[in-house]
Amino acid sequence: MIIDSIQNKHIKLIKKILTSKYQKKEQKYLIEGRNLVDEAIHYQEPLEILATEQAAAYLSGSTDHFTLISEQVAKYLSSTVTPEGIFAVMPIRQETPQPGNWLIFDELQDPGNAGTILRTADFFDYQGVFFSPKSVSPYSPKVLRSAQGSNFHLQVVIGPTMPFIEQLKSWGELVLGTTLHEQAKEVQDLDLNEPYALVLGNEGHGLSKEIGATIDENILIPTKGHAESLNVSVAAGILMYALNIINKN
Amino acid sequence: MIIDSIQNKHIKLIKKILTSKYQKKEQKYLIEGRNLVDEAIHYQEPLEILATEQAAAYLSGSTDHFTLISEQVAKYLSSTVTPEGIFAVMPIRQETPQPGNWLIFDELQDPGNAGTILRTADFFDYQGVFFSPKSVSPYSPKVLRSAQGSNFHLQVVIGPTMPFIEQLKSWGELVLGTTLHEQAKEVQDLDLNEPYALVLGNEGHGLSKEIGATIDENILIPTKGHAESLNVSVAAGILMYALNIINKN
Numbered sequence: 001m002i003i004d005s006i007q008n009k010h011i012k013l014i015k016k017i018l019t020s021k022y023q024k025k026e027q028k029y030l031i032e033g034r035n036l037v038d039e040a041i042h043y044q045e046p047l048e049i050l051a052t053e054q055a056a057a058y059l060s061g062s063t064d065h066f067t068l069i070s071e072q073v074a075k076y077l078s079s080t081v082t083p084e085g086i087f088a089v090m091p092i093r094q095e096t097p098q099p100g101n102w103l104i105f106d107e108l109q110d111p112g113n114a115g116t117i118l119r120t121a122d123f124f125d126y127q128g129v130f131f132s133p134k135s136v137s138p139y140s141p142k143v144l145r146s147a148q149g150s151n152f153h154l155q156v157v158i159g160p161t162m163p164f165i166e167q168l169k170s171w172g173e174l175v176l177g178t179t180l181h182e183q184a185k186e187v188q189d190l191d192l193n194e195p196y197a198l199v200l201g202n203e204g205h206g207l208s209k210e211i212g213a214t215i216d217e218n219i220l221i222p223t224k225g226h227a228e229s230l231n232v233s234v235a236a237g238i239l240m241y242a243l244n245i246i247n248k249n
Numbered sequence: 250m251i252i253d254s255i256q257n258k259h260i261k262l263i264k265k266i267l268t269s270k271y272q273k274k275e276q277k278y279l280i281e282g283r284n285l286v287d288e289a290i291h292y293q294e295p296l297e298i299l300a301t302e303q304a305a306a307y308l309s310g311s312t313d314h315f316t317l318i319s320e321q322v323a324k325y326l327s328s329t330v331t332p333e334g335i336f337a338v339m340p341i342r343q344e345t346p347q348p349g350n351w352l353i354f355d356e357l358q359d360p361g362n363a364g365t366i367l368r369t370a371d372f373f374d375y376q377g378v379f380f381s382p383k384s385v386s387p388y389s390p391k392v393l394r395s396a397q398g399s400n401f402h403l404q405v406v407i408g409p410t411m412p413f414i415e416q417l418k419s420w421g422e423l424v425l426g427t428t429l430h431e432q433a434k435e436v437q438d439l440d441l442n443e444p445y446a447l448v449l450g451n452e453g454h455g456l457s458k459e460i461g462a463t464i465d466e467n468i469l470i471p472t473k474g475h476a477e478s479l480n481v482s483v484a485a486g487i488l489m490y491a492l493n494i495i496n497k498n
Contacts (some may be wrong), residue, residue, distance in 0.1 A: 112361065116480045125474035146480070153475040188494075221490065225374035226402040231365045231395070234486035237479065241470065241487045245437075 002053070004070035011073055014050070014089060018079065020137035027092045029139035032078060034058060037088045039149035044090065050077070052085035059086075079141035092139065095155045097164065099171045100127025102197040103240075105135040106161060106211045108232065110203055114138065115146025116233040117200070121154060122147075124240045127195065128155030130164055132211075165214050168197050175199060176243075177215035178235065179207050184218035187242035194247050198239060203232055251302070253319035260322055263299070263338060267328065269386035276341045278388035281327060283307060286337045288398035293339065299326070301334035308335070328390035341388065344404045346413065348420045349376025351446040352489075354384040355410060355460045357481065359452055363387065364395020365482040366449070370403060371396075373489045376444065377404030379413055381460075414463050417446050424448060425492075426464035427484065428456050433467035436491035443496050447488060452481055 003011060014030060016022040023029050028047060031040055034055070040046055048065040052074050056066075069077075074085040103121050108114055114136050121129050131138050138144075138156045157164075165175055174196045199215065201207035207215070221230065221238055230238070252260060263279060265271040272278050277296060280289055283304070289295055297314040301323050305315075318326075323334040352370050357363055363385050370378050380387050387393075387405045406413075414424055423445045448464065450456035456464070470479065470487055479487070 116483060119476050120479055120483050122474045122476040123470075123472050123479055148476070150476050221372075223372050224493065225371045227368050227371035227397070227399050230369055230372055230486065231482070233480070234365060234369050234482055237483035238486050238490045241490065244473065 002068040002070055003073055006073055006076040008073070010067075011069070011076070014087075015077060017089070018077075018141060020140065023092065023137060023139045029090055029092060029144075030077070030141070031088050031090055031144055032080065032086070032141065033084045033145075034086055036144065036149055037086050039152055040088050040090055043152040044093065046088035046090055048089040050074075050087040050089075055085035079145070093156075095128070095157050097130070097155060097157055097167065098127060099173065099195055101195045102126065102128055102130055102168065102173075103236070104130045104132070104161060104164070104197055104199040106132050106199055106207055107134040107202040108200055109136055110232075111136050111140050111142035112146050113203065113231070113233040115143040115148075117236045118143070118147040118154075118156075119150045120233070120237045120240055122150035124244050126154055126240070128157060130161070131156070131158045132161040133158065161211055162214070165197070165199075165211070171195075173197050174216045175214060176239075177201075177207055177212065177218045178220070178239070179212055179215065179218045180220060181218040184220040186222060187219050187239065188246055190217060190219065190246065192243065192246060196243070198236070198243070200232060200236055251317040251319055252322055255322055255325040257322070259316075260318070260325070263336075264326060266338070267326075267390060269389065272341065272386060272388045278339055278341060278393075279326070279390070280337050280339055280393055281329065281335070281390065282333045282394075283335055285393065285398055286335050288401055289337050289339055292401040293342065295337035295339055297338040299323075299336045299338075304334035328394070342405075344377070344406050346379070346404060346406055346416065347376060348422065348444055350444045351375065351377055351379055351417065351422075352485070353379045353381070353410065353413070353446055353448040355381050355448055355456055356383040356451040357449055358385055359481075360385050360389045360391035361395050362452065362480070362482040364392040364397075366485045367392070367396040367403070367405075368399045369482070369486045369489055371399035373493050375403055375489070377406060379410070380405070380407045381410040382407065410460055411463070414446070414448075414460070420444075422446050423465045424463060425488075426450075426456055426461065426467045427469070427488070428461055428464065428467045429469060430467040433469040435471060436468050436488065437495055439466060439468065439495065441492065441495060445492070447485070447492070449481060449485055
């Protein structure tokens with residue numbers, strides 16, 4: 001049996017979990033595309049896989065919860081211009097944060113930046129990425145697309161930021177910020193041991209006042225040219241690289 | 250007099266220079282938004298400024314070539330969801346590349362990546378960014394938006410790549426690539442003097458064969474985690490930072 005109507009109730013419910021409101025309510029999210037679905041299956045059992053006949057041919061192995069959909073339904077569910085016709089409904093994992101290197105997003109908004117930073121955090125083997133409630137949802141299609149599956153390789157947690165920062169400090173972790181504070185240091189001048197946490201603020205107005213007050217050390221990347229700042233995902237990448245280097249030395 | 254019709258011939262011609270074909274033909278491009286127009290005026294005289302009545306109020310100083318437009322026309326010309334109602338037609342500068350640190354785009358496609366990398370190159374005071382003919386146009390609205398005015402601070406050149414690489418070599422510059430070659434080195438293991446050039450390839454398939462063959466040294470960023478690669482603008486940022494650090498030491 002193939003579902004070929006976008007009026008179908010089941011399909012309408014799945015479409016809804018593309019919004020962060022229903023992700024929260026249902027504790028589910030939708031991923032799209034062959035690479036992401038392959039990666040997902042590797043790490044966690046999907047609640048359901050939906051695919052067009054053509055895309056289903058590429059599915060390796062069998063699955064209990066499979067739904068065949070038409071090209072029209074695939075287009076309806078897709079967040080891309082050229083859908084690959086394969087989707088998976090995933091349960092949101094309830095993660096208990098473990099000690100290790102963490103990134104914290106304090107009201108970070110841009111989904112492309114968030115996903116790119118998730119990918120970089122995975123590249124540098126961070127323990128996890130923590131999303132404050134006012135940050136973009138880690139389960140938004142564009143975040144997941146930019147993250148390229150890295151969300152499956154590290155802990156992804158949404159929650160209130162202050163208690164989490166207190167927990168990090170109780171573990172002895174240093175909390176680093178990126179405010180251009182007069183005492184901000186270059187990374188190589190830090191006296192730092194792993195693990196630590198790096199807090200990234202909003203693209204426009206930086207760290208919130210409340211979170212800014214909890215920062216142990218602010219770090220900066222000195223500019224040589226005319227541009228006064230960097231895109232947040234580039235700055236995050238440079239800082240993760242630099243922090244990794246000084247910890248190796 | 251205010252132009253309030255999108256059928257207006259002059260407006261239609263300006264709309265056309267949003268495409269790389271007409272940018273090339275007319276040797277002009279369009280920038281949008283208060284910050285970019287302010288930055289442009291600072292560095293180079295615009296051929297024309299177009300603004301709504303409201304946006305014109307913020308214009309500092311007078312200009313000979315000013316056109317008042319309606320909100321409707323501003324919307325028509327805009328590449329953003331919420332237009333600020335101000336635009337400038339800029340002449341494409343004919344640049345003669347000078348020796349210095351260069352970035353070279355070899356078929357780089359994503360405008361967000363290209364603009365972000367321009368901004369980073371400016372931050373690290375590069376001499377310029379060279380766009381191969383098959384790369385995205387440096388004058389596309391999304392490149393200019395992501396670059397945040399950095400295109401005015403460095404040389405921006407479009408042209409055939411091979412003669413430019415030959416010129417760099419004739420100046421004694423080392424040409425660095427990012428192919429995962431078996432002899433690729435970590436940046437800190439390089440024996441490098443400024444100036445140098447860093448070539449970045451296509452997001453999907455990396456460096457073209459022809460350009461790959463001209464590379465003096467390939468450099469890599471070692472991964473610690475599961476993600477095997479980084480977004481190209483993050484990788485470029487890390488490499489520019491690392492190359493800058495070893496040149497300071």
